[in-house]
Amino acid sequence: MTEKIQHALSESKTARWIALILISSTMFFAYFFVDVLAPLQELLEKSPTFWKPEVFGMIGGGEFVLNVVAGMLIISGIILDKMGIRFTLITAGLTMVLGASLKYYALTEGFTQTALASFLGSFISGIPASAKLAMAGFAIFGVGVEMAGITVSKTIVKWFKGKEMAMAMGLEMAVARLGVFAVFQLSPVFAEMGGPSKSVLMGLIFLCIGFMTFFIYTFMDRKLDKQLGEAAQLEPEDEFHLSDLGKIFTNPGFLTIAGLCVLFYSAIFPFQKFATNMLSSKLDISLKEASAYFSYFPIGAGLLTPFIGWFLDKKGKGASVMLYGAMLLVVSHLIFALVPAESFNTAIALITIVILGVAFSLVPASMWPSVPKIVEARYLGSAYGCIFWIQNIGLMLVPMLIGWSLSASNPGVSEQIAAGVEGAKYNYMVPELIFAGFGVLAIGLSIVLRVVDRKKGYGLELPNKK
Numbered sequence: 058m059t060e061k062i063q064h065a066l067s068e069s070k071t072a073r074w075i076a077l078i079l080i081s082s083t084m085f086f087a088y089f090f091v092d093v094l095a096p097l098q099e100l101l102e103k104s105p106t107f108w109k110p111e112v113f114g115m116i117g118g119g120e121f122v123l124n125v126v127a128g129m130l131i132i133s134g135i136i137l138d139k140m141g142i143r144f145t146l147i148t149a150g151l152t153m154v155l156g157a158s159l160k161y162y163a164l165t166e167g168f169t170q171t172a173l174a175s176f177l178g179s180f181i182s183g184i185p186a187s188a189k190l191a192m193a194g195f196a197i198f199g200v201g202v203e204m205a206g207i208t209v210s211k212t213i214v215k216w217f218k219g220k221e222m223a224m225a226m227g228l229e230m231a232v233a234r235l236g237v238f239a240v241f242q243l244s245p246v247f248a249e250m251g252g253p254s255k256s257v258l259m260g261l262i263f264l265c266i267g268f269m270t271f272f273i274y275t276f277m278d279r280k281l282d283k284q285l286g287e288a289a290q291l292e293p294e295d296e297f298h299l300s301d302l303g304k305i306f307t308n309p310g311f312l313t314i315a316g317l318c319v320l321f322y323s324a325i326f327p328f329q330k331f332a333t334n335m336l337s338s339k340l341d342i343s344l345k346e347a348s349a350y351f352s353y354f355p356i357g358a359g360l361l362t363p364f365i366g367w368f369l370d371k372k373g374k375g376a377s378v379m380l381y382g383a384m385l386l387v388v389s390h391l392i393f394a395l396v397p398a399e400s401f402n403t404a405i406a407l408i409t410i411v412i413l414g415v416a417f418s419l420v421p422a423s424m425w426p427s428v429p430k431i432v433e434a435r436y437l438g439s440a441y442g443c444i445f446w447i448q449n450i451g452l453m454l455v456p457m458l459i460g461w462s463l464s465a466s467n468p469g470v471s472e473q474i475a476a477g478v479e480g481a482k483y484n485y486m487v488p489e490l491i492f493a494g495f496g497v498l499a500i501g502l503s504i505v506l507r508v509v510d511r512k513k514g515y516g517l518e519l520p521n522k523k
């Protein structure tokens with residue numbers, strides 16, 4: 058058995074990194090598709106789609122609906138543990154392509170002529186038929202992309218456990234964040250060639266390439282399992298059972314990390330949706346300029362993440378790194394909230410974005426490689442699924458909370474903006490204080506995590522590399 062493991066494909070550095078490149082490429086295309094409409098809000102408000110900002114926001118949240126409400130993320134985790142990595146990667150890839158195709162079809166001219174369009178337009182008239190179908194497609198895509206996310210995490214653990222695990226996870230996230238950067242640069246260019254549907258079509262084509270890289274990876278996965286032979290086969294008592302969900306939800310380490318995850322990411326991903334407008338209001342610059350400043354946030358954070366991962370593999374200190382990340386999160390949101398617009402300038406904005414970017418590298422780099430240390434391998438997929446599920450609840454609800462708080466703390470401003478009043482803009486102090494509040498709670502949970510780690514001996518402060 059030991060000999061088999063010694064000769065396994067995963068012991069070859071080249072093979073491990075090729076496996077990582079293949080699965081990370083899919084995540085690049087997947088994250089590209091997630092935000093493909095984000096830079097096109099203004100275009101979509103016009104003919105032929107006529108999507109109002111609320112409709113646009115609702116479609117953004119649609120990504121998480123099936124995962125949260127129908128519990129699809131928990132089901133995805135169970136599928137992963139029961140059916141294995143290859144089956145789940147293919148299912149996730151096909152689900153993403155199916156959902157993306159529906160979203161594309163919703164934006165085509167052909168769809169407007171169909172009976173389905175007439176039917177979808179016959180109820181809730183405030184939401185156009187195209188938006189309803191696009192939201193359904195995005196919800197299906199959302200199931201696929203989150204299923205892909207948990208499967209990729211489990212795959213990295215399979216190849217890199219005891220080796221460069223955190224660095225590999227950091228690199229995968231870096232590649233995914235490059236996808237976000239790429240879409241902010243390219244989607245407007247594609248839209249200039251043929252409207253939003255062209256951008257979505259390009260995103261769909263990219264996803265098909267991503268499906269191919271997942272597919273190619275499955276051959277490596279099969280080979281690795283074959284080489285490991287019975288070493289890879291679980292004993293009957295090692296198989297996943299539904300009752301393991303109970304073990305996950307009563308594990309104090311899991312509960313603390315899941316709480317930390319929802320609080321931290323609620324102050325990052327929903328913030329990304331409002332950041333351009335916030336910077337443009339506070340710095341009194343155009344949306345285009347503000348968006349250009351902010352596009353460096355995901356790429357900067359992404360580039361730093363593998364280095365933090367490398368440090369965690371060598372030196373450990375994962376739980377402490379999560380605490381420092383939460384602290385930086387609070388500092389940056391407090392600067393955005395409390396520095397008055399008169400004193401806020403480009404330099405302060407950039408420094409604050411850098412601080413937030415560092416937080417966005419520290420926490421993900423240390424959080425995801427910590428999960429295999431707190432749960433057993435046989436239900437690792439379900440544990441990732443459950444954490445993502447809890448996180449998705451926040452990602453679905455927080456944008457609504459922020460939108461509501463923005464309107465409530467700026468009475469009459471949206472009407473002025475709609476009426477084209479010169480100089481009308483939002484003050485983001487209250488939403489920013491809410492984001493900072495999530496950070497304060499995350500600091501509290503990071504401290505709890507260090508205590509739980511010491512008590513239970515998870516080894517979160519130990520290096521990953523043996």
Ligand SMILES: C[C@H](NC(=O)[C@@H](N)CCCCN)C(=O)O
Pocket residue numbers: 091203206230233322326421425445448
């Ligand atoms: C690895 C981690 N991914 C997630 O947290 C996903 N559940 C959410 C992705 C949302 C994309 N709009 C990450 O990217 O840090």
